[in-house]
Amino acid sequence: MTDQSWVRYGVERLRQVGLRPTQQRVALAELLFAEGDRHITAECLYDEAVAKNVKVSLATVYNTLNQFREAGLLREVVVRSGKSYFDTNTTAHHHAFDERTGRVEDIDLGVDEDELRRLVEVPSGKCITGVDVVVRVRDEERA
Amino acid sequence: MTDQSWVRYGVERLRQVGLRPTQQRVALAELLFAEGDRHITAECLYDEAVAKNVKVSLATVYNTLNQFREAGLLREVVVRSGKSYFDTNTTAHHHAFDERTGRVEDIDLGVDEDELRRLVEVPSGKCITGVDVVVRVRDEERA
DNA sequence: GTAACTGCAAAACTTTTGCAACCAG
DNA sequence: CTGGTTGCAAAAGTTTTGCAGTTAC
Numbered sequence: 001m002t003d004q005s006w007v008r009y010g011v012e013r014l015r016q017v018g019l020r021p022t023q024q025r026v027a028l029a030e031l032l033f034a035e036g037d038r039h040i041t042a043e044c045l046y047d048e049a050v051a052k053n054v055k056v057s058l059a060t061v062y063n064t065l066n067q068f069r070e071a072g073l074l075r076e077v078v079v080r081s082g083k084s085y086f087d088t089n090t091t092a093h094h095h096a097f098d099e100r101t102g103r104v105e106d107i108d109l110g111v112d113e114d115e116l117r118r119l120v121e122v123p124s125g126k127c128i129t130g131v132d133v134v135v136r137v138r139d140e141e142r143a
Numbered sequence: 144m145t146d147q148s149w150v151r152y153g154v155e156r157l158r159q160v161g162l163r164p165t166q167q168r169v170a171l172a173e174l175l176f177a178e179g180d181r182h183i184t185a186e187c188l189y190d191e192a193v194a195k196n197v198k199v200s201l202a203t204v205y206n207t208l209n210q211f212r213e214a215g216l217l218r219e220v221v222v223r224s225g226k227s228y229f230d231t232n233t234t235a236h237h238h239a240f241d242e243r244t245g246r247v248e249d250i251d252l253g254v255d256e257d258e259l260r261r262l263v264e265v266p267s268g269k270c271i272t273g274v275d276v277v278v279r280v281r282d283e284e285r286a
Numbered sequence: 287g288t289a290a291c292t293g294c295a296a297a298a299c300t301t302t303t304g305c306a307a308c309c310a311g
Numbered sequence: 312c313t314g315g316t317t318g319c320a321a322a323a324g325t326t327t328t329g330c331a332g333t334t335a336c
Binding site for chain 1: 324325326327328334335336
Binding site for chain 2: 315316317318319320325326
C-alpha cells in the first residue's frame with residue numbers, strides 16, 4: 001500500500017472506532033499497522049516516530065496506545081513487569097519472549113483456543129476473559 | 144507449626160540457600176511461608192509486616208523478595224504490567240488472575256507440563272526456559 | 287466556533303540504589 | 312571486630328495527568 005492510500009485507509013479505520021483522525025493518530029496508526037504484525041513498547045514507537053519526523057510527544061504516544069487498545073485496534077501483551085508491550089494482532093494467539101533481548105514473537109501453540117479454554121479448571125463463580133500463554137525462551141547453547 | 148519452631152526452621156532454610164538469617168529475613172520468611180501457598184506483592188507484604196509490628200523498610204522488602212527469588216525460594220508471576228507478584232509455590236503450575244480484584248490463584252491446567260512444552264513451536268535457535276499460562280477471569284454474571 | 291486533542295512538565299507509582307548506621311557470627 | 316544488612320532518602324524508570332494552546336470539523 002502506498003503512503004497516500006494508507007492515510008485514507010487509516011483515517012477511515014480511526015473513524016470507524018470513533019477516534020478523531022488527527023495527524024498524530026494517523027501517523028502512529030501507519031507506523032503500527034502498515035507493515036504486518038508488530039510487538040512494540042510506547043518508548044520504542046515514540047523513538048520510531050521521532051526518527052521518521054512525526055511530530056508527537058511521548059505522552060501522546062501513551063495516550064494513543066491506550067485509546068487504540070480500548071478501541072480494539074491493539075492488544076496488550078503482559079510478558080514483563082514494568083514495561084507494556086502492544087500487539088497489532090488482536091486475534092487469539094500466544095507469545096514467545098526472550099528476556100535477554102526483550103523481543104516478543106507470536107508462536108503457534110499446538111492447542112486450539114477453545115480446547116485450551118476447555119482444559120482450564122476455572123475458579124468457581126468466575127468466567128474466563130482470556131488465556132495468555134507466554135513461552136520464555138533464550139538462545140540455544142552451542143555445546 | 145508454632146512460631147518458635149517456625150523461626151528455627153526458617154533460620155535453617157535461609158542458611159541452606161546462603162542468606163544470613165537476619166531478623167527481617169526471618170520475619171518476612173515466616174509471613175511468606177508459614178501459611179501455605181501465597182501470591183503477594185512487595186507493597187502488600189510490607190503492609191502485612193507493618194501490621195504485625197515487624198520492623199522492616201519497604202526497600203528491604205523489595206531487596207528480600209529479589210534475594211528469595213534468586214535463591215529459588217520464590218517465583219515471580221507476571222500477570223500485570225507495572226506490578227510484581229511473587230508466588231511461594233516454586234513448582235511448575237499456572238495462574239488465574241482477576242483484573243478487577245488483582246487476585247492471583249493457582250489453577251490446574253488439564254495439560255501436563257512436559258506435554259505443554261512439547262506442543263509449543265519454539266522459534267529456531269531458541270530453547271524454552273519456562274511456560275507461563277495466565278487465565279484472565281472475572282466474576283460470572285448472574286443473568 | 288467549539289469540543290476534542292496535543293504537548294509539556296509535573297506528578298504518580300513501582301522499584302532500585304548509595305551510603306551511614308547496625309548487627310550477626 | 313568486620314563484612315554483610317538495613318533503613319532512609321534519593322534516584323531511576325515507566326506511565327498518567329493537568330492545563331494552556333492547537334486542530335479537526
